[in-house]
Amino acid sequence: MANKTYIADVDRGIYDVVNPENHRFVADKGLTEDIIRDISKEKNEPEWMLEYRLKSLEIYKSKPIPTWGADLSDLDVENIVHYVRPNTDMKTSWDDVPSEIKETFERLGIPEAERKSLAGVGAQYDSEVVYHSMQEELIAQGVVYTDMDTAVKEYEDIVKKYFMTIITNRDHKFSALHGAVWSGGSFVYVPEGVHVGLPLQSYFRLNAKGAGQFEHTLIVVEKNASLHFIEGCSAPKYSVQNLHAGAVELFVKEGAKLRYSTIENWSRNMYNLNTKRSVVDKNGKIEWVSGSFGSRVSMLYPMSILRGEGATSEFTGITFAAKGQYLDTGTKVVHAAPNTSSIVNSKSISKDGGHAFYRGLLRVTPNAVNVKSTVNCESLMLDSDSKSDTLPIIEIGNDKVDIGHEAKIGRISDETIFYLMSRGIDEAEAKAMIVRGFVEPITKELPLEYAVELNNLITLELEGTIG
Amino acid sequence: MQIIKIENLKSQVEGQDILKGIDLTINSGEIHVIMGPNGAGKSTLANVLMGHPAHEVTDGSVSFLGKDLLDMKVDERAKSGLFLSFQYPQEVPGVTVENFIRTAKKEVSGIMPMMTHFNKEIKGRLSELSMDEKYLDRYLNVGFSGGEKKKNEILQMAVLNPKLAILDETDSGLDIDAIRVVYETVQKLSSENNAILVITHYNKILNYIKPDFVHVLVDGKIVKSGDLSLAEEIERSGYEVFKAEKTSEAVRA
Numbered sequence: 001m002a003n004k005t006y007i008a009d010v011d012r013g014i015y016d017v018v019n020p021e022n023h024r025f026v027a028d029k030g031l032t033e034d035i036i037r038d039i040s041k042e043k044n045e046p047e048w049m050l051e052y053r054l055k056s057l058e059i060y061k062s063k064p065i066p067t068w069g070a071d072l073s074d075l076d077v078e079n080i081v082h083y084v085r086p087n088t089d090m091k092t093s094w095d096d097v098p099s100e101i102k103e104t105f106e107r108l109g110i111p112e113a114e115r116k117s118l119a120g121v122g123a124q125y126d127s128e129v130v131y132h133s134m135q136e137e138l139i140a141q142g143v144v145y146t147d148m149d150t151a152v153k154e155y156e157d158i159v160k161k162y163f164m165t166i167i168t169n170r171d172h173k174f175s176a177l178h179g180a181v182w183s184g185g186s187f188v189y190v191p192e193g194v195h196v197g198l199p200l201q202s203y204f205r206l207n208a209k210g211a212g213q214f215e216h217t218l219i220v221v222e223k224n225a226s227l228h229f230i231e232g233c234s235a236p237k238y239s240v241q242n243l244h245a246g247a248v249e250l251f252v253k254e255g256a257k258l259r260y261s262t263i264e265n266w267s268r269n270m271y272n273l274n275t276k277r278s279v280v281d282k283n284g285k286i287e288w289v290s291g292s293f294g295s296r297v298s299m300l301y302p303m304s305i306l307r308g309e310g311a312t313s314e315f316t317g318i319t320f321a322a323k324g325q326y327l328d329t330g331t332k333v334v335h336a337a338p339n340t341s342s343i344v345n346s347k348s349i350s351k352d353g354g355h356a357f358y359r360g361l362l363r364v365t366p367n368a369v370n371v372k373s374t375v376n377c378e379s380l381m382l383d384s385d386s387k388s389d390t391l392p393i394i395e396i397g398n399d400k401v402d403i404g405h406e407a408k409i410g411r412i413s414d415e416t417i418f419y420l421m422s423r424g425i426d427e428a429e430a431k432a433m434i435v436r437g438f439v440e441p442i443t444k445e446l447p448l449e450y451a452v453e454l455n456n457l458i459t460l461e462l463e464g465t466i467g
Numbered sequence: 468m469q470i471i472k473i474e475n476l477k478s479q480v481e482g483q484d485i486l487k488g489i490d491l492t493i494n495s496g497e498i499h500v501i502m503g504p505n506g507a508g509k510s511t512l513a514n515v516l517m518g519h520p521a522h523e524v525t526d527g528s529v530s531f532l533g534k535d536l537l538d539m540k541v542d543e544r545a546k547s548g549l550f551l552s553f554q555y556p557q558e559v560p561g562v563t564v565e566n567f568i569r570t571a572k573k574e575v576s577g578i579m580p581m582m583t584h585f586n587k588e589i590k591g592r593l594s595e596l597s598m599d600e601k602y603l604d605r606y607l608n609v610g611f612s613g614g615e616k617k618k619n620e621i622l623q624m625a626v627l628n629p630k631l632a633i634l635d636e637t638d639s640g641l642d643i644d645a646i647r648v649v650y651e652t653v654q655k656l657s658s659e660n661n662a663i664l665v666i667t668h669y670n671k672i673l674n675y676i677k678p679d680f681v682h683v684l685v686d687g688k689i690v691k692s693g694d695l696s697l698a699e700e701i702e703r704s705g706y707e708v709f710k711a712e713k714t715s716e717a718v719r720a
Contacts, residue, residue, distance in 0.1 A: 414520060419557040422517050423567070423623065424545035424574030433570070437561025437606070 019100045019207050023126070026208075027083035033057060036180055039083045043149055043183070046156065056169035056179030063173040069328045069359065070297045075271050080243045082181040084126040084208040090147055092133050101125050108234065110203050117447075118230075119198035120145045124215055126208045127183040138196060144189040145200055148216050151187035158189060162218055166277040166305065167247045174245045174273045178214050185215030185246065188229060190256075192222040199228040199261075199447065204246075206234075206266075212243040219250045219258065221284075226257040230447055233264045234294065242270045244295075250278035252286050254308060259287040263450045266294035268324055274300050282308030282337075289445050290317040292329050301359060303332040306340040306368075313342040318442040321354030321386070330360035330392075333373065341372040347442055348379045349435065350386035358390045358407075366397035377407040380438050382431075384411075468495045470631050470662045471516075471536070476527035477687075478515045485511045487687035488527070493631065496659045498676065501666045502698065503684035504706040509666045510554055512684070513635040517551040518544055532630060546575050548630030552620040552637050558608040564619065565589070565603035568626055575627050592625045595655075597648055613640030621649050625656055632656070633664045638672050650675035670702045683709050 025042055027035050036057055040050040065072050091097050094111050105111060105123050114121040120134030122145065129147030138145070144155060152159050169179035186202040206213045221227050233244070244266060252258045258278070266272050272295040278286045288302045304313035315331040333342045348356035358377045379388035390407045412434055420430035436443075443451040469492065476489040485508045493499055503509050515522045516529065518541040529536040531547060539547065559567070568589065573579045593600055596618045608616050617637050624632050634653065638646050654676045657663050665676065673695065681697040682689045683706070690709050691697065701709075 413557070416557040416559060418517075418519055418541060419553060420559070420567075421541035422545055422551050422553075423571035423627065424542050425570060426542045426574075427540070429570075430542075433562055433567075434559060437559055440561030 019104060021208055022087050022100070023084050023208065024087045025083070025085040027081055029081050029210075030078040031057065031060070031082060031177075031180070035082065039181060039183065042083075042085060045149075045152060048160070049152060052164070052169070053180050053182075056176050059169050060173060060176035060180055063176055065173055069299050069357075070326050072271070072273075072297070075241060075243070075297075077177070077243070079210065080241065081208065081211040082214065083183055084211045085128055086125045086130055088130050090129050090150070091131050094131065097123075097131050101130055104205060104207070105131070105203065108203060108205070108232070110201070110232075113201065117198060118201050119196055120200040122147060122186045122200075122202040124184045124202065124204045124213075126206060126211060127213065129184050129186070134200070135198075138194075141194050142191040143194060143196060144187065146187050148185040148187050148218065149183070151218070155187065155189065158220065159187070159218065162220060162249060162251055163216075164247070164249070166249050166251075166279055167275050171275070175247065175275050178216070178245050178247045178275070181212070182214045182216040182247065184213075185217045186219075186229075187217075188219040188221075188227065190219075190221045190225040190227050192225060192253075194222075194225045196225075196227045199230050201230040201232065204231070204233045206242060206244070206270075210240040210242065212245065214244075215246045217246065217248040219248075219260075221250075221252050221256040221258045223253045224255040225253070228259040228261070231260070231262045232450075233262070233266055240269065241296075242267070244270055244272045244274060246274045248274070248276035248302075250276075250286065252278060252280040252284040252311075254281045255283045256281075257285045257287075259289065260302075261289040261447055261450075263291040263446070264294055264298075264300075268294065268296050270295040270297075272298040272300065274298075276300070276302040277305065278303070278313075279305045279307055280311040280313065283310040284308060285312045286314070288313075288315045288317070288331065290315070290329070290331075291442075291446060291450065292317070292319045292327055295327065296325060298327045298329055300329045301332050301361070303334070304342065305334045305336060306342065307336045309337045309339050311337060311340045313340075315342075315344045315346070316442055316445045317346045318439055319346075319348040319356050319358075321348065321350045321356040323352040323354060325354045326357070327355070328357040328359055330358050332361040333363070335362075335364040335368040335371045335373070338367065338369045339371070340368060343373070344375040344377075345441065346377045347439055348377075348388060349382065349438070350379070350388050351382040353385040355387040355389075357388075358392070360392045361395070362392070362403070363395045364397050364401055364403075369398055369400040371401045371403075373401070374404045375406070378438070379409040380435070381409070381411050382435070469493075469530075470495050470532060472530045473516075474528050476512075476515065476529060477525045478511060479523045479525050480511070480521055484525075485522070485687055486515060489684075489687075489689060491682065491689060493662045493664060495630075495662055496657075497680065498654075498657055498663045498665065498678045499680045499682065500673070500676075500678040500698065501664065501682045501684050501689075502668060502670075502701055504710075505668065507684045508687045509668070509684050510635050513551055513633045513664075513666055516544075516633060517541060517549065542574065545571075545627075545629075546577075548575075550624050550627055550629035550632040552617070552624060552632065552634040554636040554639065556608050556616045556620055558606075558611075560606050560609050562607045563604055564607055564622075567607050568623055571623065572626055575629075589622075589626060592622055595625070595652055596622055598622065614642060614645040617641055617649060618645065621652055625652065629661065631662050631664065633666065635666045636668075637665075638667055638669050643671075646672060647675055670698055673698050685709050
């Protein structure tokens with residue numbers, strides 16, 4: 001009984017393969033006005049975007065590093081390269097993508113998934129999108145799926161209307177940084193009434209050492225339309241810091257539905273300081289599915305602003321914090337209209353000294369009557385070195401609400417392991433069964449290939465001496 | 468054929484002596500009942516035999532089908548044909564009864580059971596235990612009543628087909644109808660090829676199951692063994708008389 005329960009580290013195998021760096025343009029380390037001008041010039045952007053970048057830089061310099069969550073004192077932004085342009089333009093056929101980059105995405109299973117189960121794929125390598133493609137019939141229906149840089153030029157009116165409106169450069173230091181150096185990301189526009197049957201998937205790969213990735217994803221789902229968007233992220237492990245400060249802005253119009261799934265498996269040197277927000281109009285629905293496995297530090301709280309009557313939000317999240325990881329994750333829901341409803345289901349696992357912190361906000365504005373909300377947080381610590389915290393903040397502006405909240409923190413029980421082993425199941429498999437059972441309500445929400453991957457992650461080391 | 472031979476088995480929990488020298492031999496085809504007052508060490512014996520990590524064996528030996536039981540890990544004991552029906556079965560969220568029992572069957576039999584065959588068998592067993600098929604899709608013991616948990620134990624016993632099944636207070640928490648169903652099923656599962664060890668402090672189960680041997684366990688030792696008439700004696704006069712025997716024995720020693 002004295003022995004601790006260990007779960008093997010996530011097998012990072014394919015994620016850690018490093019390609020030689022072969023870039024067309026690499027910005028200097030750190031951040032100056034000149035670097036911003038260079039990035040904008042390299043991208044051949046309209047003037048308004050350059051002005052926005054410069055304004056953001058100014059705000060960035062004036063804002064302090066936040067101290068309320070993760071310890072960011074080791075993060076040395078001056079040493080991060082903010083822009084790395086891969087040596088290729090965006091292609092629409094994998095055959096045209098340089099072979100080493102293509103091989104990276106093949107190892108990650110992206111082209112295969114595209115053939116099998118996706119309606120469209122985007123792939124970003126370092127700072128720029130290298131591949132984008134979507135089914136012809138969706139193009140014919142007016143669906144737009146392209147990289148943000150292209151969208152700024154080709155769909156300038158739409159971008160101008162929505163870009164950095166729910167996440168602004170004034171929100172916090174890293175949203176200001178994002179506004180200054182953003183590059184790449186996906187743009188999706190689904191016209192009124194169009195249902196995109198299969199998911200679209202963008203995959204973000206950061207190969208360059210000591211670099212930052214600052215992709216901007218902007219999705220507009222028009223009235224009564226629907227979309228499932230999947231975002232995957234990874235990077236190989238370096239001994240220097242990498243920084244990810246992306247932004248995701250989602251606009252769900254009246255009666256529309258958007259499911260946004262993210263599986264993030266950054267390497268353990270990554271500071272993942274990502275901001276994601278959605279606004280949902282009347283009777284619209286946003287569904288977040290969020291898996292956080294990688295990074296050294298994460299601060300990630302996807303936010304749903306339910307501004308139209310009858311709008312709903314569902315958040316399903318799983319966080320797995322292993323050795324050396326501090327993952328501060330959760331979700332924010334703002335009920336800003338009557339008859340809105342939300343469900344939050346969050347689970348975390350911490351092992352081997354990892355620290356999983358659930359931080360959530362549920363806010364109901366005074367006018368938002370007849371709100372229904374259920375918040376459920378569960379944490380499982382696999383050994384006594386690991387930590388778990390739960391901080392759900394609830395602010396309610398009227399008394400015509402129906403709010404349920406439950407939080408549980410527990411450890412893997414030796415009695416349960418003994419019970420399973422008494423049926424012939426060995427110790428490693430018994431623990432894996434318990435952990436898989438714990439995450440089962442979440443895995444069934446994940447896209448299939450990620451659900452399989454998650455189950456594979458839960459492999460175990462035989463360390464205990466039960467029996 | 469000898470199934471298990473326990474000799475001078477002693478154990479401790481956190482430095483405290485619990486079993487103080489158990490001797491017991493069980494052969495195939497036999498049903499044994501161990502009775503005794505609370506705290507005598509009945510459940511400890513069951514847990515020590517299964518290999519519960521909180522119990523330390525300090526002396527003695529256990530031969531199970533010719534092998535050294537105490538040398539095996541818990542799962543190896545199960546694979547060798549030992550089964551324990553738990554007094555307090557654990558709840559395991561996210562793992563369905565069906566998935567669990569199929570995995571266990573695969574582990575103890577060494578082969579993945581055929582889906583169709585397995586389904587047919589388990590459904591037959593469910594109906595014998597008056598259990599609904601819906602149990603298969605429920606998470607293991609989660610939200611089960613005391614009686615449902617115990618029936619689920621016997622369901623596992625039926626499917627896993629052990630050489631020796633130890634039933635630790637399986638009657639506790641059951642209403643009278645459930646006790647009847649459970650022990651009638653256990654009686655049916657008894658055969659010439661296996662053996663059953665029932666641990667209880669409740670005489671009434673002897674209406675449904677017919678033991679070949681009855682043992683009285685007091686203060687970590689078996690103080691008396693006999694046939695069914697011993698159980699009747701306990702019913703008449705309780706355990707006090709056995710406690711006295713134990714004491715006089717100690718004085719003589």
